Amino acid sequence: MPALSFSHLTFCWPDGTPVFGDITGAIDSGLSALVGANGVGKSTLLKLLAGELAPDSGAITRPPRLAYVPQDVALDPSARADAAMGLALIRAAIRAVESGDVDQRHFDVIGDDWDAQERAAATLASLGLPPDTLDRTVGELSGGEMTRLALAAALHARPDVLLLDEPTNNLDGQAAQQVLDALVARSGATLVVSHDRRVLERVSAIGELRRGSLRWFGGAIDAYEDALAGERAAAEQAVRTAKSDVARQHRELRTYVEGAARRSKVGAAKAESMPKILANARKRQAQVTLGRVRGMHEDRLADARESLQRAEDAADRDREIRVLLPDTDVPGRRDVLALDRCVLATGTEVTASIQGPERIVLAGRNGAGKTTLLRTVLGDLAPQSGTVDLRVPTGYLPQRLDVLDPRLTVVDNVRARAADVSPHEVREALARFLFRGAAGDALAAQLSGGERLRAALAAVLLARPAPQLLLLDEPTNNLDFASRAHLIEALEDYRGALIVVSHDAAFVEELRVQRVWEMGPDGLVDRAL
Known part of the structure; x- marks a missing residue:
């Protein structure tokens, strides 16, 4: 069974702007990534899955333990790091018991988590943070250290599903590698929003959000890019074919109109020798035929142009910036x-x-x-x-x-x-x-x-x-x-x-x-x- 699943999600902003029309998918064990153009809704989808936003319709099935770390980590700078990791009370209770205080309240706080401090130190070390981090205040940490502390808190909770938004932003090479190694090594399901190639080279699947829909590609970034290249080549061929059809339909319409004009002149010359009633009847019939056939050619041209527009939309070719400076x-x-x-x-x-x-x-x-x-x-x-x-x-x-x-x-x-x-x-x-x-x-x-x-x-x-x-x-x-x-x-x-x-x-x-x-x-x- 997937660790997290969602079906037929729809979501609009309060002003009515649609984000998702009908999103269905599942997050399985292992490390997977979510990619897509800026503004397409990647962070919004993560917030929906984490329960920070509610969908307009659809259903989300979450596991008992889920952790979410947003892109811009906001921790209280005056708080101690152990409090940010949810360890302050346990550490205080363990210190009290070790000093001889056998109050039952301390044992209730600790429960079975006597190794919490050692596990936290190991988690911090795996992310390149020293053990004394727990005794520092958040305000003493750099931006990169704060990001890793938030991630350490999520990893320490041992969630079934971990949702991360751009976790390697602002991290130097060594720190980013340590974070990535920790994510690959952990059990459970991990979904990251990322465009960091170092991350995308280590994932087992990539989900792409595009125009309000979600589709999955098996494998890492190379497999994803190969699949997109094949689609792009097919789309470009479809554009060329559609352009050719538009040109052909345009030529056929022009040829028919020019031929109809010549036939009209010939018919007018013949009508001079006909009775007026017969000539008028033939003229009306010719006009009806001309209108019907011309309409047919115009419809074909319109259809060809619509096909071209669809093909160009599917190709979705990125324009280039070229500016002389x-x-x-x-x-x-x-x-x-x-x-x-x-x-x-x-x-x-x-x-x-x-x-x-x-x-x-x-x-x-x-x-x-x-x-x-x-x-x-x-x-x-x-x-x-x-x-x-x-x-x-x-x-x-x-x-x-x-x-x-x-x-x-x-x-x-x-x-x-x-x-x-x-x-x-x-x-x-x-x-x-x-x-x-x-x-x-x-x-x-x-x-x-x-x-x-x-x-x-x-x-x-x-x-x-x-x-x-x-x-x-x-x-x-x-x-x-x-x-x-x-x-x-x-x-x-x-x-x-x-x-x-x-x-x-x-x-x-x-x-x-x-x-x-x-x-x-x-x-x-x-x-x-």
Whole structure:
């Protein structure tokens, strides 16, 4: 029997916007993944399965023990980690008994869970967290440590079903690997929403949400991509066939209309020698026949066009971003940035420089100070000592993509950063970021995840003065496959220097990064790739 099952789920937002029409499926033992475009409803489905949202209709059968860890973990920073793991009372009871207090209340709290602390320490260790984590407050932990603590709490509960939303976001390579190993090793069923290839390479099945429906593919990411490639090839062939049919039906209609016109002229000439009543009768009959046959050809043409539309919808081809960015060009010997004995707010000393259009990945463990370094370069944080010499205009794409004013349209967001550019030029440039026509008039607050990425990219890359140093902080977090491809396409056309914080090795490779700045306890190490 499946660990969790659901049938005929429907769900709409309070404003009536539909999310799912009729979703049916089951989660079996092992590690499986849920993928789909940004905004398609992956997180919503997890919340429905976890019981945090109620479906409009349909049924969900849950096991007795189910745990859910959302994408943005929100733990009380003042709470101790053992309380966040649900262990505070048990630990206190065990300490009381060990000190000689034999009050029955302590034994009631402990029950059979005398090894709770040892199991918790083992779970924390499996996720790369030290045993003393239990005695720290949540506020002392980094973002990555907090994510792992929430996951440790879920694993410690030994649920039959574990639901996770993007569990490897913001984790460095080693931490992500430890989390993944723990998920693969655990018994029970685990469903993760993820676009992290490291995760998708280890799953036994992938569920794809698409246009309000769910379908499953056996195997890991390679099998999924092979299946999609086959479907895409068939869909493209269907588009070509449908286009050919439209052209043929159009030719046949035109040929018939032109032939009917010639026949009408011949008939008119013959009618001159006929009695008027007979001539009029033949004319009416010819008009009826012409209308019927023409209508038949027009119906065939309309059917062919509908088939073409269905074929193009099925193909669902992702359009490409292609935009010229000549103003971002940086000459090879131009000094871009120099950090001289710059002591960050974290206490780390950094000495490094960039010359020309170099592409650098800023690496290091969670909490090493990577985002602090970016904010110091931008001038948001002052160094404790040393200097930051920034010599070119800079653009910044933060993790949360919060560079857009939600009250403004896409066009107005770009114009706010490029006041000297005409509205026509802005719209022309936005069309290359796939915001064509009325799409540019959408409010930023109403954009989907993928649209928000493209709008944020446009706002940063089309700014005036054009950015000749671009800072990217975990830009692929939460991106679906199409949005990730759009990001890479836009960066291929960028001609300036670039510093990117990313734990996505495939993304870094596709960017053709040349150097690594490794942040560590002893400072920054600069090495070539």
